[in-house]
């Protein structure tokens with residue numbers, strides 16, 4: 079327990095002003111900065127801990143804090159018994175994004191200005207991390223407020239302590255500003271993002287690791303394949319289980335899959351979106367999107383057929399969609415008992431051509447000729463029929479009505495006139 083280790087004697091205050099100078103000198107001589115030499119590993123924190131018990135009234139710089147905190151083996155126990163390591167590696171700290179910019183410990187640990195430290199209130203290790211992430215807000219207002227809209231902050235606020243706070247993804251003491259693959263600057267290298275998220279989303283990480291996207295980035299550091307944050311965002315992660323996310327997801331995939339520059343090196347088709355939209359499923363989803371954007375569509379989006387985190391190449395020998403069994407199983411999720419030939423009712427993403435789906439191509443071509451011909455023929459027929467009825471048929475009845483041989487010059491008017499005269 080903290081109290082046992084601490085043993086503060088407030089009465090000592092006056093004496094310690096003198097003792098302090100002594101101690102500081104002693105410490106500096108005994109423990110030069112490299113922590114490994116500070117104490118033999120076996121004895122662990124014994125020596126510095128003893129020294130630490132003396133009060134240090136005014137601490138300003140990292141050096142002040144590190145006189146006690148540079149031993150990597152120092153640890154204390156939190157009220158529930160969880161250990162808390164309190165050693166900080168001075169060299170790694172100096173190289174970090176904050177240390178290298180001259181930030182000192184108290185920029186974040188603002189409440190610690192001397193020793194004894196103020197009573198800390200965390201009950202366990204998790205509590206400790208969560209409490210401290212508030213300290214980032216002072217300087218990183220942007221990221222902090224972005225997080226307010228995201229799934230993680232909402233989970234935290236609803237009491238899920240496993241959701242991440244800043245310090246879960248960014249080591250506050252050692253994280254470096256590393257150059258990204260694309261030459262931009264990112265504190266977490268692109269290829270390390272899946273592991274960062276995978277610390278907590280282990281099942282998804284495992285699926286992703288073996289997927290066509292994940293293998294690319296994890297094995298080859300391929301900058302073109304998507305990592306977790308490309309599809310989910312970074313600090314303001316949207317809930318992916320909503321209707322809105324589902325309906326917009328084809329657009330997400332299409333961002334890369336319709337981009338010829340990205341797809342060219344892999345020889346992949348860029349027609350996957352327009353063929354999808356053109357088919358009966360995509361058309362309904364598109365319509366649906368316009369009419370009721372907040373309802374969950376039951377038509378397939380890209381990931382119903384391809385999977386989400388476990389997407390494989392379509393010619394994957396085990397899970398590829400080119401295998402009949404696999405594509406059939408996919409259709410059957412929504413068309414149960416649809417049978418062996420059912421997948422053929424969809425042309426997949428191909429635009430029919432004489433090479434691919436020649437039958438469909440020629441049938442379409444046939445219809446392209448047949449339909450205009452038939453419609454045109456029908457039109458001609460209908461028009462000639464109207465003509466026949468209007469002009470020719472009207473002419474015929476007039477003679478029998480009036481058997482007299484003289485035919486009138488304007489039959490319509492004349493016949494009316496005649497009817498009147500008859501009465």
Ligand code: HEC
Pocket residue numbers: 080083084127129130131132133134137138139142143144145146147154164183184187190191192193194195196197198
């Ligand atoms: C005289 C030695 C000494 C100095 C100097 C010192 N600490 Fe500590 N620190 C300790 C000891 C011992 C503990 C273990 C818990 C306790 O006794 O409060 C500790 C615990 C901590 C903890 C973890 C527990 C908590 O209260 O959050 C933090 C964080 C911390 N110190 C930060 C600092 C910072 C920042 C400075 C410099 C401003 C500093 N310390 C200076 C000895 C010291």
Ligand code: HEC
Pocket residue numbers: 140143144147162163164165166171176181182183184185186187206207208210211213245250251
């Ligand atoms: C950028 C902000 C920041 C700076 C600068 C910083 N700390 Fe921390 N520190 C934190 C956060 C956040 C935690 C909680 C992290 C966690 O729970 O893992 C923490 C935790 C600690 C702990 C508890 C054990 C641990 O590692 O979690 C100690 C001890 C500590 N800091 C000492 C220091 C010392 C000494 C310095 C200066 C050399 C320093 N800190 C600089 C933010 C910072």
Ligand code: HEC
Pocket residue numbers: 175176179181185186210211213214215216217218244245248249250253254255256263264265
């Ligand atoms: C006293 C101000 C201050 C505090 C408090 C602070 N930071 Fe920083 N931080 C900075 C500055 C300044 C930079 C460098 C400028 C930049 O790149 O944004 C930086 C950089 C970073 C970077 C790297 C950014 C990049 O583009 O490479 C990360 C990550 C980061 N901070 C995380 C944290 C976390 C997490 C905390 C809380 C534990 C924290 N910071 C607390 C001032 C601070």
Ligand code: HEC
Pocket residue numbers: 211214215218221222225230242243244245246247248263264265266271274307312313
């Ligand atoms: C779930 C993990 C996660 C959490 C939680 C998280 N970050 Fe980040 N953060 C990242 C990743 C990943 C990047 C890199 C983004 C990139 O390169 O596109 C990043 C980037 C940053 C940057 C660099 C500038 C930027 O916006 O790209 C800063 C600064 C930063 N984070 C601070 C914070 C602070 C402060 C918090 C807490 C309020 C926080 N982060 C919470 C994962 C996280």
Ligand code: HEC
Pocket residue numbers: 229230233238240241242243246247271274275276277278279306307310311312315316317318319
């Ligand atoms: C410290 C652990 C932790 C880390 C690191 C972490 N997450 Fe989470 N994440 C959670 C928890 C806990 C939830 C809430 C789960 C729930 O509500 O079912 C969550 C929820 C999510 C959700 C919403 C899930 C749903 O069903 O609504 C997504 C998406 C997500 N995280 C993505 C990420 C991404 C991307 C990263 C990396 C940038 C990441 N997470 C890093 C713990 C973590």
Ligand code: HEC
Pocket residue numbers: 272275276279282283286291304305306307308309310318319327381386387
């Ligand atoms: C190609 C885009 C894409 C990539 C890359 C991606 N996701 Fe997802 N993720 C999605 C989609 C789409 C959903 C919604 C799936 C659903 O509702 O069935 C989702 C759902 C989730 C969920 C919530 C649902 C669940 O299955 O628990 C979490 C958590 C999540 N992703 C985390 C991650 C993590 C962690 C990574 C990186 C290892 C990652 N995602 C990479 C697109 C992606």
Ligand code: HEC
Pocket residue numbers: 290291294302303304305308327330331332333334335340344346380381384385386389390391392393
């Ligand atoms: C950031 C860009 C990007 C995003 C977003 C993206 N992909 Fe990909 N995808 C790629 C790249 C690049 C490849 C080729 C990888 C390789 O072959 O190594 C690929 C490969 C594929 C393959 C395998 C094709 C084959 O047969 O080889 C499928 C299927 C696929 N993606 C589907 C999707 C789906 C579905 C989504 C949306 C949930 C999506 N992709 C989102 C870039 C992306």
Ligand code: HEC
Pocket residue numbers: 328331332335345346347350351354359378379380381382383384392399400405424426427
């Ligand atoms: C109804 C199921 C289904 C839907 C919906 C679907 N696909 Fe496909 N997709 C397939 C099948 C089956 C193949 C394999 C076709 C073949 O190679 O014979 C395929 C092939 C692919 C390929 C590989 C293309 C190539 O050149 O080899 C990519 C990339 C792809 N789809 C992405 C997408 C994207 C992006 C979406 C959403 C816009 C989508 N798919 C929607 C079933 C589907």
Ligand code: HEC
Pocket residue numbers: 358359362376377378379382383405408409410411412413420421422423424
């Ligand atoms: C996520 C569920 C889902 C998946 C997966 C799915 N479909 Fe459908 N499909 C539907 C729904 C819902 C409709 C009804 C569309 C409408 O009413 O406009 C439909 C309609 C159809 C139709 C039009 C005829 C009819 O029955 O109304 C065909 C043909 C069809 N699907 C074939 C396929 C094929 C082939 C596959 C596999 C490659 C497949 N579907 C995968 C949900 C799905």
